[in-house]
């Protein structure tokens with residue numbers, strides 16, 4: 001009996017020991033020493049090699065937006081360099097360069113005077129609708145330019161001056177203004193295209209006007225119809241530049257609806273370069289329309305110009321006006337003695 005009990009104790013003991021071994025074995029298998037958990041993950045060197053080739057590095061995601069699987073996009077570094085370095089140089093050279101040219105030009109040439117003085121007779125040049133469209137588009141342009149340039153230059157120039165809180169607040173409002181004023185601006189550019197296209201088709205007179213430098217140096221007055229070659233250039237810069245910033249701007253405002261990431265980067269690059277060149281060109285336009293030329297601002301300010309202004313700068317247009325209305329029209333009488 002005692003032998004039987006000893007046998008049974010041995011068998012139960014052996015069973016329990018086997019059971020403990022069976023339970024303990026998987027736990028042992030999880031020890032870090034036995035398996036390398038990062039063996040199948042991407043090595044840093046592999047990432048760097050991939051970047052060296054200039055390709056994007058993709059992961060895998062299960063959500064519908066596959067763009068989120070893009071881990072690293074080397075073209076983004078080129079874009080950032082463009083945005084933080086190249087664009088700032090292009091913008092600074094274009095805008096400051098234009099300001100310097102205008103200041104030097106003003107100091108050397110001075111204001112283009114109305115050589116035959118004011119006659120007192122006024123000629124209607126722009127009607128109320130034309131002036132409304134001009135000023136609406138111009139106002140939007142100035143706000144779009146300032147709010148856009150804040151994105152390009154605000155961080156290095158304005159932030160250190162006004163501090164983080166004020167800069168964040170101003171930038172938020174500037175961004176709202178940039179988005180919402182884009183709509184009246186785009187409508188304005190379209191209206192400008194329609195209302196002034198007839199007077200802005202290039203013709204032979206423009207070649208002569210350009211050959212004579214627009215009469216801007218010296219006392220020459222090359223003839224022109226309603227718009228001279230210089231004004232036609234401004235018109236086409238506004239129409240083509242305005243269309244370009246509008247199309248690229250809306251691609252940026254509604255990201256990824258019509259473009260992929262490369263398209264977004266291209267849209268931003270084109271938008272920013274056209275915008276800074278556009279600002280430089282408009283500085284020249286503003287200069288000539290204000291302090292640069294006597295009698296010019298009145299055309300868009302009150303809608304009329306002096307008859308002598310029309311004769312000195314738009315002689316062929318004045319002839320057209322006279323032919324249309326006749327010399328008896330007190331507003332549009334031809335002048336008897338041209339000064340030239």
Ligand code: HEM
Nearest residue numbers: 144145148149151152182186245246249250252253272275
């Ligand atoms: C329909 C007209 C326009 C639309 C829809 C538009 C839209 C946009 C959008 C969505 C951005 C990106 C903003 C951001 O990154 O948060 C932007 C940036 C910018 N815009 Fe416009 N914009 C328009 C007209 C203009 C005009 C007329 C100018 C200047 C004359 C201008 C100058 C700029 C500049 C300088 C930037 C910043 C570029 C940069 O540094 O990345 N935009 N615009």
